[in-house]
Amino acid sequence: xxxxxxxxxxxxxxxxxxxxxxxxxxxxxxxxxxxxxxxxxxxxxxxxxxxxxxxxxxxxxxxxxxxxxxxxxxxxxxxxxxxxxxxxxxxxxxxxxxxxxxxxxxxxxxxxxxxxxxxxxxxxxxxxxxxxxxxxxxxxxxxxxxxxxxxxxxxxxxxxxxxxxxxxxxxxxxxxxxxxxxxxxxxxxxxxxxxxxxxxxxxxxxxxxxxxxxxxxxxxxxxxxxxxxxxxxxxxxxxxxxxxxxxxxxxxxxxxxxxxxxxxxxxxxxxxxxxxxxxxxxxxxxxxxxxxxxxxxxxxxxxxxxxxxxxxxxxxxxxxxxxxxxxxxxxxxxxxxxxxxxxxx
Amino acid sequence: xxxxxxxxxxxxxxxxxxxxxxxxxxxxxxxxxxxxxxxxxxxxxxxxxxxxxxxxxxxxxxxxxxxxxxxxxxxxxxxxxxxxxxxxxxxxxxxxxxxxxxxxxxxxxxxxxxxxxxxxxxxxxxxxxxxxxxxxxxxxxxxxxxxxxxxxxxxxxxxxxxxxxxxxxxxxxxxxxxxxxxxxxxxxxxxxxxxxxxxxxxxxxxxxxxxxxxxxxxxxxxxxxxxxxxxxxxxxxxxxxxxxxxxxxxxxxxxxxxxxxxxxxxxxxxxxxxxxxxxxxxxxxxxxxxxxxxxxxxxxxxxxxxxxxxxxxxxxxxxxxxxxxxxxxxxxxxxxxxxxxxxxx
DNA sequence: TGACTAGTTCGAAACGTTTAGATTAGCTTT
DNA sequence: AAAGCTAATCTAAACGTTTCGAACTAGTCA
Numbered sequence: 062x063x064x065x066x067x068x069x070x071x072x073x074x075x076x077x078x079x080x081x082x083x084x085x086x087x088x089x090x091x092x093x094x095x096x097x098x099x100x101x102x103x104x105x106x107x108x109x110x111x112x113x114x115x116x117x118x119x120x121x122x123x124x125x126x127x128x129x130x131x132x133x134x135x136x137x138x139x140x141x142x143x144x145x146x147x148x149x150x151x152x153x154x155x156x157x158x159x160x161x162x163x164x165x166x167x168x169x170x171x172x173x174x175x176x177x178x179x180x181x182x183x184x185x186x187x188x189x190x191x192x193x194x195x196x197x198x199x200x201x202x203x204x205x206x207x208x209x210x211x212x213x214x215x216x217x218x219x220x221x222x223x224x225x226x227x228x229x230x231x232x233x234x235x236x237x238x239x240x241x242x243x244x245x246x247x248x249x250x251x252x253x254x255x256x257x258x259x260x261x262x263x264x265x266x267x268x269x270x271x272x273x274x275x276x277x278x279x280x281x282x283x284x285x286x287x288x289x290x291x292x293x294x295x296x297x298x299x300x301x302x303x304x305x306x307x308x309x310x311x312x313x314x315x316x317x318x319x320x321x322x323x324x325x326x327x328x329x330x331x332x333x334x335x336x337x338x339x340x341x342x343x344x345x346x347x348x349x350x351x352x353x354x355x356x357x358x359x360x361x362x363x364x365x366x367x368x369x370x371x372x373x374x375x376x377x378x379x380x381x382x383x384x385x386x387x388x389x390x391x392x393x394x395x396x397x398x399x400x401x402x403x404x405x406x
Numbered sequence: 407x408x409x410x411x412x413x414x415x416x417x418x419x420x421x422x423x424x425x426x427x428x429x430x431x432x433x434x435x436x437x438x439x440x441x442x443x444x445x446x447x448x449x450x451x452x453x454x455x456x457x458x459x460x461x462x463x464x465x466x467x468x469x470x471x472x473x474x475x476x477x478x479x480x481x482x483x484x485x486x487x488x489x490x491x492x493x494x495x496x497x498x499x500x501x502x503x504x505x506x507x508x509x510x511x512x513x514x515x516x517x518x519x520x521x522x523x524x525x526x527x528x529x530x531x532x533x534x535x536x537x538x539x540x541x542x543x544x545x546x547x548x549x550x551x552x553x554x555x556x557x558x559x560x561x562x563x564x565x566x567x568x569x570x571x572x573x574x575x576x577x578x579x580x581x582x583x584x585x586x587x588x589x590x591x592x593x594x595x596x597x598x599x600x601x602x603x604x605x606x607x608x609x610x611x612x613x614x615x616x617x618x619x620x621x622x623x624x625x626x627x628x629x630x631x632x633x634x635x636x637x638x639x640x641x642x643x644x645x646x647x648x649x650x651x652x653x654x655x656x657x658x659x660x661x662x663x664x665x666x667x668x669x670x671x672x673x674x675x676x677x678x679x680x681x682x683x684x685x686x687x688x689x690x691x692x693x694x695x696x697x698x699x700x701x702x703x704x705x706x707x708x709x710x711x712x713x714x715x716x717x718x719x720x721x722x723x724x725x726x727x728x729x730x731x732x733x734x735x736x737x738x739x740x741x742x743x744x745x746x747x748x749x750x751x
Numbered sequence: 752t753g754a755c756t757a758g759t760t761c762g763a764a765a766c767g768t769t770t771a772g773a774t775t776a777g778c779t780t781t
Numbered sequence: 782a783a784a785g786c787t788a789a790t791c792t793a794a795a796c797g798t799t800t801c802g803a804a805c806t807a808g809t810c811a
Contacts, residue, residue, distance in 0.1 A: 062797065072761045077799060087759065102539055107516040108462065109797035112453050112766050119496070119517070127472070127482045128679075137472045140499050149513060151464070152497040154485050168494060171452040172464070194447055279679070311683040334473075334624070338656040339684030407767065417791050422769060432789065454767035457796050 062105070068097035080105065111173065120176040120361065121169030123153040123162055125277070129305055131331045131348060132180065135202065138354025139178060146362055148175070157277060159183035163191075170195045176361045178202055183245050185209045198364035202357045205247045212360040214353055214376040218248045221346045221380030222255030222300070223262075225328050228344075228382060229298045230263045233391030234326065238289040238296035240306050242277040252302050252330065271296055275306060282309025290317055290325065297391050298326035304333060307343070326388035330380075342385035349378050407450070413442035425450065456518065465521040465706065466514030468498040468507055470622070474650055476676045476693060477525065480547065483699025484523060491707055493520070502622060504528035508536075515540045521706045526551045528590050543709035547702045550592045557705040559698055559721040563593045566691045566725030567600025567645070568607075570673050573689075573727060574643045575608045578736030579671065583634035583641035585651050587622040597647050597675065616641055620651060627654025635662055635670065642736050643671035649678060652688070671733035675725075687730035694723050 066073040071090055078084040079094045086094070097103070111117040120143060124132045140150050151169060155162035162182050169177060170191065177199045181188065185206035192199050192209060201213035229237055239256055242249045253272075260267050273288055275281025282301055289296055290313060301307035307329035314321050321327050321341045332347035356376050363371075411418040416435055423429040424439045431439070442448070456462040465488060469477045485495050496514060500507035507527050514522060515536065522544045526533065530551035537544050537554060546558035574582055584601055587594045598617075605612050618633055620626025627646055634641055635658060646652035652674035659666055666672050666686045677692035701721050708716075 073798080074761055074763090074800080075759085078760085081799080083800080084760085085758070090760085104512075104516055104540075106457075106518065106797050108453060108457050108518045109766090110799075112451075112457050112768085112797080113799050115766075117453065117517075127485070128475075128478055130473075133473055133478050136497075137499060140472070140497060141501075144498065144510070149496050149498075149517060151494050152481075152485060153489065153494075154482060156486075165489070167449075171449055172462075172494060173451065173453045195449075305679075308680045308683060311680070315683060334650075335653045335656070338653060338660060339686070339688075341684070343684075418768080419770080419791060419793095420789085423790085426769085428770080430789075435790085451767055454796090455769080457766090457798085458768050458770090460796075 062103065064101055065094065065097045065103045068101060069093040115173075116175050117173050118147060119149045119151060119172070119174050120178065120365075121151045121153065121166070121172075121174040122178045123155055123165050123169070124180045125155055125157045125182050126305075127152070127154050129303065129331075130333045131203075131304060131350065134350035135180075135354045135357070138351055139358050142355060142358035142362070146358075148365075155182050157182050163187045166191060170197065176200070176365050178357055178361060180204055181206045181246065198361060198369065200357050200361045200364075202353065203248065210373050212364070212374045214356045214360065214378065216248070216348055216353070217377050217379050218251035219255040219258070221382070222252040222330070223259045224255075224380075224382050225300065225330075225344075225346055226256050226259035227262070228384070229300070229326065229328065229388060230259060230265065232298075232326070232388055234296075234298040235265055235391070236268070236271060236294065236296040236298075238286070238299040239272045239302075240282055240285040240289075240299065240310060241272065241274050241302045242281075242306075243274060249302060256300070277303055277306060279305045279309040279312075282306025283313050284309070286310035286313035287317070290314070290319065296325070298328070298388065301327070301329040304329060304331040322387050322389040326391075328388060332383055336383070337385060341387040343387045344385045345383045346380045347383050348380055352378055407448065409446055410439065410442045410448045413446060414438040460518075461520050462518045463492060464494045464496060464517070464519050465523065465710075466496045466498065466511070466517075466519040467523045468500055468510050468514070469525045470500055470502045470527050471650075472497070472499050474648065474676075475678045476548075476649060476695065479695035480525075480699045480702070483696055484703050487700060487703035487707070491703075493710075500527050502527050508532045511536060515542070521545070521710055523547055523702055523706060525549055526591065530554045543706060543714065545702050545706045545709075547698065548593065555718050557709070557719045559701045559705065559723065561593070561693055561698075562722050562724050563596035564600040564603070566727070567597040567675070568604045569600075569725075569727050570645065570675075570689075570691055571601050571604035572607070573729070574645070574671065574673065574733060575604060575610065577643075577671070577733055579641075579643040580610055580736070581613070581616060581639065581641040581643075583631070583644040584617045584647075585627055585630040585634070585644065585655060586617065586619050586647045587626075587651075588619060594647060601645070622648055622651060624650045624654040624657075627651025628658045629654070631655035631658035632662070635659070635664065641670070643673070643733065646672070646674040649674060649676040667732050667734040671736075673733060677728055681728070682730060686732040688732045689730045690728045691725045692728050693725055697723055 062073050062076050066076045075086060075090060076094055079086045079091055124136060126132055127136060143150050153165040159182055176197055179201055180203045185208055188206060189208050199211040201211055205213055205215055241253060244250050273285035275285050286299060299310055301310050314325060319325055328344045330346045332345040336343050336345055407418050407421050411421045420431060420435060421439055424431045424436055469481060471477055472481060488495050498510040504527055521542055524546055525548045530553055533551060534553050544556040546556055550558055550560055586598060589595050618630035620630050631644060644655055646655050659670060664670055673689045675691045677690040681688050681690055
């Protein structure tokens with residue numbers, strides 16, 4: 062900017078005024094400045110600007126996995142929304158590691174992000190303190206955290222799972238395997254209560270041996286399903302609390318020479334784009350990813366636009382059961398587990 | 407930092423020296439500074455630091471779509487690599503829009519990113535000029551661009567498609583539908599030459615009517631497949647040049663009451679994690695996403711670590727044909743297109 | 752004619768760091 | 782005791798902006 066000022070024979074203050082349109086600059090000087098800018102190929106240094114202005118027009122976004130299609134979709138929507146609003150997005154993936162995420166949040170705050178969107182991977186001792194200290198608005202998405210009272214948008218996990226399990230019960234299933242993640246994040250807790258209540262509601266006893274917990278990855282789903290399907294009285298249906306784990310579960314079914322839905326019905330949390338073109342077409346609980354992303358972005362943008370003092374807002378969206386063909390009525394089960402032509406290769 | 411200095415009764419220079427370990431600071435002052443930092447909850451302002459140092463420890467990453475599993479995987483790997491190296495990643499998605507991407511690159515450069523990773527969505531007039539002006543290292547990934555001679559990592563697209571098409575030809579297919587994206591990006595051009603050469607090699611005439619071009623989205627694949635399968639002499643196999651389009655193609659097959667592989671064999675570019683658990687298990691060309699991400703990151707990190715003058719490097723990786731069960735020998739085709747029990751719902 | 756106003760332009764401080772070079776204090780050395 | 786080191790600390794400039802308030806120039810009004 063100094064160079065531009067010199068070339069145009071004006072002061073830097075005038076160049077700044079011209080660029081930002083803060084004061085009227087005469088025709089003559091405008092011309093000279095414009096030309097100098099072009100000749101020099103000047104670009105305003107956003108870092109210096111940020112330092113002075115105290116705002117970076119950048120937000121931080123931290124999610125557990127970007128390869129999980131749910132988060133992919135949400136991140137994509139959020140990214141677009143902030144793009145439109147003229148903000149850049151710094152993306153961090155934490156691989157479900159709490160220390161990792163704390164570290165990343167620290168990094169983002171050091172970089173003076175204007176706001177933070179967090180899908181929290183664990184509990185919130187550090188988060189709580191940080192959020193209070195750093196004076197930036199935070200929006201939690203997908204996962205709430207005890208004691209942190211920021212804006213948040215979550216799903217009605219309880220209700221969604223209640224419906225899914227009820228659907229299985231109505232099909233006649235009584236032994237429903239349940240594959241979950243650890244209970245240190247709210248969705249897993251809430252989904253579990255949905256399972257409980259659906260059973261209770263139908264008068265079916267809860268059986269702890271039908272519940273397997275993993276770390277949300279595909280491999281965990283595989284292990285869990287292997288165990289469940291090896292029980293002497295194996296479940297007729299399996300529910301997986303997220304998408305990567307259901308892939309593992311399907312592999313377990315395949316490797317055991319079973320097939321879905323003939324031998325075991327399957328439902329999973331989170332939909333994916335090609336669920337209805339391959340077989341079995343998985344019955345899933347679809348989260349309204351578009352809405353989740355948009356609401357999350359708009360909550361944060363609202364704060365960034367100055368609405369700092371409003372009480373914290375909690376948005377709860379509804380999931381939707383997408384019934385396809387991965388679940389069968391239980392009486393139609395093949396009684397003898399035949400090795401069906403499951404796959405070659 | 408000023409506050410810390412005052413509280414510890416030292417100068418800011420000393421605080422800086424202590425924090426960065428640039429000079430030895432006496433036991434006594436260290437203690438006072440440490441305490442002051444804790445009491446105040448001081449965090450170093452990375453923006454001010456960047457301004458002074460001229461480096462932001464941030465890189466920019468711009469890709470067409472993050473929902474395409476190929477890019478998801480690559481982004482994920484790159485993100486992890488830079489995370490480990492202590493860099494933040496600014497992510498932009500361009501939705502295949504050239505102006506959009508130019509604008510985003512401008513934004514990233516304004517923010518003084520230390521480096522840029524670009525999966526280019528079109529040609530490179532603007533890119534070329536920008537890259538030369540802005541003095542930051544650039545690595546191109548997946549797509550090369552004419553006239554831009556930066557480091558890049560790409561796939562041997564020609565060879566990969568040659569193999570895939572040859573595989574179909576060996577199965578007896580002669581009419582192979584080809585769904586591509588526009589030819590303004592190198593992978594689409596190179597994949598097409600692979601198709602050409604495979605046909606040539608097998609002595610099969612090239613038929614322009616079997617080639618349909620779209621904009622890489624699912625909807626384009628749907629339209630293209632619809633057209634191909636409505637030809638009076640419809641193809642016995644379809645190749646899709648990317649993943650989203652094959653989903654559309656599969657939907658078209660389903661909607662026409664056809665089935666894969668019985669009525670039409672299908673191969674697509676880009677693998678996805680659950681390709682082998684659902685049916686048909688798609689035969690795909692798997693890109694080594696892990697390697698692509700790692701190589702891309704390491705090329706850029708190498709430049710960032712000071713190796714600025716080395717001649718530009720071009721890494722070419724090999725794809726791998728993942729044969730599953732979405733392709734059948736052509737003589738086994740059902741001669742009369744029966745409406746197979748494709749799906750309910 | 753002198754004071755006031757409106758419209759432009761500019762000088763300089765400030766944002767929060769880093770760092771070169773100056774200063775100081777405490778030891779050695781001769 | 783003076784000179785020379787070394788180690789620790791500080792002063793002040795710099796990074797590239799924005800912005801407050803001052804200054805200048807015309808034009809307007811009493």
